[in-house]
Each structure stands twice: as C-alpha cells, then as structure tokens.
Amino acid sequence: MRFAVSTLAVALALWMVPGEQLLLAQKPASAQPTTILFVGNSFFHGKYQPVLAYNAAHVTDENFGLPAGHPRCETATGESVVWGGIPGIFQQFTEEVGLNYKVHFEEINAKPLQYHYDHALSVIQQPHWNTVVLQEYSTGPVPTRHGGHPASFRTSATRLEQAVHTANREAKVFLFQTWPRADLTYPSGTPYAGLPLDSMAQELHAAYYGLLRENPGFASVAPVGDAWLRAVQSGVAMPNPYAPETGKIDLWGADHYHPSNWGAYLTACVLFGEITGCDPRTLGATEQAATALCIASAEATALQRIAYEQIRMARPTAFSAAAPVR
Secondary structure, three states: OOOOOOOHHHHHHHHOOOOOOOEEOOOOOOOOOEEEEEEEOHHHHOOOOOOOOOOHHHOEEOOOOOOOOOOOEEOOOOOEEOOOHHHHHHHHHHHHOOOOEEEEEEEOOOOOHHHHHHHOHHHHOOOOOOEEEEOOOOOOOOOHHHOOOHHHHHHHHHHHHHHHHHHOOOOEEEEEOOOOOHHHOOOOOOOOOOOOOHHHHHHHHHHHHHHHHHOOOOOEEEOHHHHHHHHHHOOOEOOOOOOOOOOOEOOEOOOOOOEOHHHHHHHHHHHHHHHHOOOHHHHOOOOHHHHHOOOOHHHHHHHHHHHHHHHHHHOOOOOOOOEEOO
16 A cells, blocks of 8 residues: 655644544543553553653562562663553553553563463452453564464464453453554565565454453453554654654654653554543643653644544544533
C-alpha cells in the first residue's frame, strides 16, 4: 500500500475544522481507586530516557517488591534506573483528568506471556486488581513463517485471563496490541523485508482481535499497533525511520524497535482511552507528560486525536458526549 505524503502541518490543519464540536466522556474521580496491573516487557517500560524513568515515583513495580522510585537496575554506564515508562504516562493522564487510579506493573525484559504465567502468577492472580493489561512479546502473535508463536500466545493469554478472573470475577482484562517493528521490516534478511509496514501491523491486528472474538473473557483490545499505522498513513509519522522525513514524527527509538518519546506517548493515549473510557483529546495541548517528554503541543494533540480516531474506528460507541474537548 502507499503511505500518505501530507505533512504534520497539513494533517493538523485538516483536523482543526471550524465548528467541529466532538465530545468526550470524562469520569469523575471515585472514592476507591481503580487498581491496574500492566503485564509485559520493555514495550511497556521503554528503553530510552526520559520515557524509561518517567513518573516512576508514582507507579509500583510488583516484580521486585521495592518501594516506588527505588533503583531496580543499572545501565552499562552504572546509571541507576527506575522504571516508569508507559504505565507512568498513563498514571499522569489519569491524575490530570481527575480519575483515581493506582498503577502497578509486572514487567520482565524480552519475555512472552508464557514466562509471566510460569514465573509471576502469584503477582498477576491477586484479587485486588480491578484491571489487568496483557502485552505479549512483539513477534509472538504473528504467523510462524514470520517468526511468531501464535498458538503459545493464545494459550498463555487465555490462561492468564482465566487466572485473573478466578481471583476476581469482576476484573477487566485487556489485550495490548503492539506495533509493527521497523527493524523487522526495512533491513534485508528480516522477517518482513520487502513487505510494507502494514504487513506486520495487520498480522498483529488479526491475532489480537481474533483472540478477543474467541474469548469473551477479555474486555477489549487496546489497538496501539493500529494507531501507530494510522499515524503513518495520515502523514503525521514517518513510515521508515531509516529514511527520516522532515516534519514527521518518528514513533520508534534509536533501535527502530522500542518506542521513542512520541511512540510511547501515542501508546499511552490509546491505553488511556480504551481502558478508562475517556476521550484522549481531553488531555489537550498543555498536557504535562508531553511537556516533560519534549513533545510539542501540536504533536501531542495530533497523537491524542489519532488515538481517539483509532478507538472510535474499532468501537464506534466508545465515547459518550459529556464534556467539550479542550
């Protein structure tokens, strides 16, 4: 397929149509916090600063049993690191719109959901989780011809969903559809070499939404990978970070694999909208996490808008009219 060539400025101009008065659902803060557990790997916590440690003092790392903000590892240069990442951005979003969430995560680098089931079930299967988000290893759900293990993905995700609901029947379990990897698409000899970026994105979509159709125990899919592709196809983000384009966002980090600041922000916007039911556009141009991550206001609102559009495409009734967008 061909990618749109419009610039970020053109895309934004098209979005800002006079008279557009779309509304969002913004929920009041509840007396009891919603406890949420993110289960996954570096696609949640990120690889690069400032995403890696963002808002770490306000999220809890369940794997290590350490207090919030405690150094949990060191880089090759000896730098102390705490993990905040996308869960930290999500926590910031909830605070800004007045939602009462307590964010926890159980993250293990480079591991699939089967590993979490085998080694962290005592964390995941706790009755106090109101919401659990499951993120499979990035290539796990794709067909075996492209290096995936789709049967293991379906089995492991289902076993985890059942474990969560055994402990708490009312818990909501979400699937996190990850993004297509540029490092597996553009270099020669990689699984998707010679194919368009949407090839991996479409296979991930089919796997996650296929499991959702098979298993009504899942609340929904957070369509992060689809939102990344939408950002590319709309001309807001560049399709190929190996051939950068002026005026377009790079969603990938330096390894063309993990998220950049912008990729992490878009991911958090999708998760925020899908899980809380609040339109991500309510975050607005002055959103604080964007400022901390050096994301320009126009870029932040563009990414918020893309998250909104993708969620609405998947679920047309996702947001109800309750308050004006900022």
